[in-house]
Amino acid sequence: MLFLLNDVVFDLDEACPAPSHDVRRFECLSFDYVLEMGCELFAEDPLLHHNDPARARRLAWLIAHKAEGVSAALFAAPQAGCAPELVEPRFCALPEIVLRHLHQRARRGALDAATADKTVWSRLAA
Template identity: 70%
Template sequence: MLFLLNDVVFDLDEACPVTPADARRFEKLGFDYVLELGCELFAEDPLLHRNDPGRARRLAWLIAERSPEVNAALFAAPTAACNPDLVEPRFCTLPDVVMRQLQEKGRRLDAIAADRAVWNRLAA
């Protein structure tokens, strides 16, 4: 499964990003907790998806596990080290063809291209 986190596409079908023991531990976490965790992580580092792709991939995996219909998430933090309440999360479900097109862009995919293709935050 492909998952878009901000402007990075992760292939979650590759090796599981968590150990089986961690997966069992995470079973108890609800979507609200995962959402709060995502906001906290992006409040610390708004470029988490670029600066720590391993951690970002685990977050994407948690979101997909808790809400299987979701394959895209955006966590928009105004600044680094901001209050997690200021992070704006958004989620959506993208068609497989769109996800493959975004994946093909690879390193050329950036915040502006992802915004134009998915989020439309900069439009106005």
């Protein structure tokens, strides 16, 4: 399963990003908790998906497993070190063909924040 986190496409079908004993602990987490954790992570580092891809992939995996059908997440933080309440999270379910297209672009080095934003979130349209 492909998952878009900001402007990085992760393949979540690869080996589980967490040890099996951690996976069992994650089962009791609510989606609201995962959302809060994502906001905290991106408040610390708005470029988490580039600076710590392993951690970002684990977050993407948690979101995908807690929110059925969600295949893309955007965490927009105004600056590093901001309050987590200032991070704007967005989620959507992308068609598999769109995710594959974005994944191919990423593999060619042609996926950036502006392209992902325009393709998925349409925030630049206004």
